[in-house]
Amino acid sequence: MKEKILEVLREVNEEILEDTERDLLATGILDSFDIVNMVVELEEAFDIVIDVDLVTPDNFRTADSIINVMENIIKG
Amino acid sequence: MITNVLEYLEKSAEKYPEKLAFVDEHEGYTYDVLKNYGHAIGTKIAEYHMIRKPVVVYLEKSVRVIASFVGILYSGNFYCPIDTSMPLERVRTILTTLESCVIITDETHAEIISSVVPDRDLLLYDEIISGGKNLELLNDIRREITDMDPIYVLFTSGSTGVPKGVVISHQSVIEYTEWVTETFDITERDSFGNQAPFYFDNSILDIYCGLKNSATVYIIPQICFSFPKKLLEYLNEKRITTIFFVPSVLCLVARIKGALSKIQLTTVKKILFCGEVMPNKHLNIWRKYMPKALFANLYGPTEITDVCTYYIVDREFDDDEPLPIGKACRNTSYVILNEKREAALKGEVGELCIKGRSLALGYYKNFQKSNEVFIQNPLNHEYRELIYCTGDLVRVNERGEIIYLGRKDYQIKHLGHRIELGEIEVAAGGIEGIETCACIYDDEKQKIVFYYKGKNYENVLLKEYLKKKIPEYMLPDTIIEIEEFPYNPNGKIDKKNLKDMYLTRKEK
Numbered sequence: 020m021k022e023k024i025l026e027v028l029r030e031v032n033e034e035i036l037e038d039t040e041r042d043l044l045a046t047g048i049l050d051s052f053d054i055v056n057m058v059v060e061l062e063e064a065f066d067i068v069i070d071v072d073l074v075t076p077d078n079f080r081t082a083d084s085i086i087n088v089m090e091n092i093i094k095g
Numbered sequence: 096m097i098t099n100v101l102e103y104l105e106k107s108a109e110k111y112p113e114k115l116a117f118v119d120e121h122e123g124y125t126y127d128v129l130k131n132y133g134h135a136i137g138t139k140i141a142e143y144h145m146i147r148k149p150v151v152v153y154l155e156k157s158v159r160v161i162a163s164f165v166g167i168l169y170s171g172n173f174y175c176p177i178d179t180s181m182p183l184e185r186v187r188t189i190l191t192t193l194e195s196c197v198i199i200t201d202e203t204h205a206e207i208i209s210s211v212v213p214d215r216d217l218l219l220y221d222e223i224i225s226g227g228k229n230l231e232l233l234n235d236i237r238r239e240i241t242d243m244d245p246i247y248v249l250f251t252s253g254s255t256g257v258p259k260g261v262v263i264s265h266q267s268v269i270e271y272t273e274w275v276t277e278t279f280d281i282t283e284r285d286s287f288g289n290q291a292p293f294y295f296d297n298s299i300l301d302i303y304c305g306l307k308n309s310a311t312v313y314i315i316p317q318i319c320f321s322f323p324k325k326l327l328e329y330l331n332e333k334r335i336t337t338i339f340f341v342p343s344v345l346c347l348v349a350r351i352k353g354a355l356s357k358i359q360l361t362t363v364k365k366i367l368f369c370g371e372v373m374p375n376k377h378l379n380i381w382r383k384y385m386p387k388a389l390f391a392n393l394y395g396p397t398e399i400t401d402v403c404t405y406y407i408v409d410r411e412f413d414d415d416e417p418l419p420i421g422k423a424c425r426n427t428s429y430v431i432l433n434e435k436r437e438a439a440l441k442g443e444v445g446e447l448c449i450k451g452r453s454l455a456l457g458y459y460k461n462f463q464k465s466n467e468v469f470i471q472n473p474l475n476h477e478y479r480e481l482i483y484c485t486g487d488l489v490r491v492n493e494r495g496e497i498i499y500l501g502r503k504d505y506q507i508k509h510l511g512h513r514i515e516l517g518e519i520e521v522a523a524g525g526i527e528g529i530e531t532c533a534c535i536y537d538d539e540k541q542k543i544v545f546y547y548k549g550k551n552y553e554n555v556l557l558k559e560y561l562k563k564k565i566p567e568y569m570l571p572d573t574i575i576e577i578e579e580f581p582y583n584p585n586g587k588i589d590k591k592n593l594k595d596m597y598l599t600r601k602e603k
Contacts, residue, residue: 030578051320055347059530063550071324071353
């Protein structure tokens, strides 16, 4: 599953995968629309709903934290 | 009669000196502080003995930019904000056109900007706000300025690649500000949530309606535009009543599940948007959760001071219907010219041409380009009457509302039919799962090429959907899914770039 998540993230922005621990928000890799695009892409790829409360800077700060959130959602 | 936008500030500073005028993430300026900093900056620039010259502001978006604008206007000159994230080559091109000898910046950006243009004088913000004021001198300068003099120059991308500097006068901004205030009933009880960058003319509404009405303008922190929850909470926390956003930002919020239903906007009453087409698919989500709010679709190019037509949403629309751009603003009028430069007949497609006080003074140091688009009204053979040709194709519907169809440049003739690529885009934009799309035309192969981003569709299925909305001859010949569209600095899809991408793709 991790691979599939990374694949979706790559589609939004290739730079994300270079270092999964890097702070995506601080480094200016992402533009404003990337976060929402990522959320929508992940929802479609996994057929899930990512609630607005989960779309936070902490959850989307690094590729690792995104994977973490996704695993929690999918496990239910 | 108001003849200079500084009168707005001065009246508000007299009435509400201690009220916050502009607030950013780090600090807030009261009306009194803003006026005082303006005096100090104006006095400093006046040392250069220049008048009606462009002064560049090279600062991060903040209240400091606003104080710089005010100071530049006090000095009798006009301002040009430059985006600090703009590629330096483009900065160089613009500054070469402007030849302005003075740049307001800060210590963080001084080195970068002097590496681009080493021969200019840099005024450091922190130093100039603490300098002395010479009110007598500033008054003398004011007497020389009329409302026909420039207030700002903003650069828009030119189709040829060289940015064009649109010069706008005080009278145009005053006319616009008065119109917005009256139409949307803006008062001192309102507060604005500003999204537009200051180098983009949507910000004119926030800045000058704020100043005129002694309202507070909150510059929304950038992080809010990545996290809808933060944005909505910010609007509630600051008790924002009025927002004027680019449609993409409204779409961003609409696309996150539960955003508008879980975080009710408690103070926002007026939601205005402008800058690109607002898809009803996303607007309908906003309308569902905010049934009492006023929604208005504003339209206009930079050359006519932000907005020239508007539509206050007053009826239901299907997701795939286009939203009208409505009727002309007060004291603005238009003609629609067909290909023969005659008045378009009722319902006929033509180019929207604007007249009135909102017209720019032209492009800075580019009379040739100015003369191409600011022209004598071809329908008037009696006296001088300038119109601005927008290059936008429109028609008027049976309700008398203007419907935007697309760019003149993107009108094509395909298999004998006249087609607006914009019409295909509107049709496709309403399909479930399609987030963004754009059409280009391969003139050589005579193919309509359709690019889209969103849910992956079988081409056949996509065409099936489209067939329900547009004639067969308008169906795209080539369908390409794209990861990310190229955008121009104003956040619109860069079609020229897209077409180049397509052509190089073909060569491979």
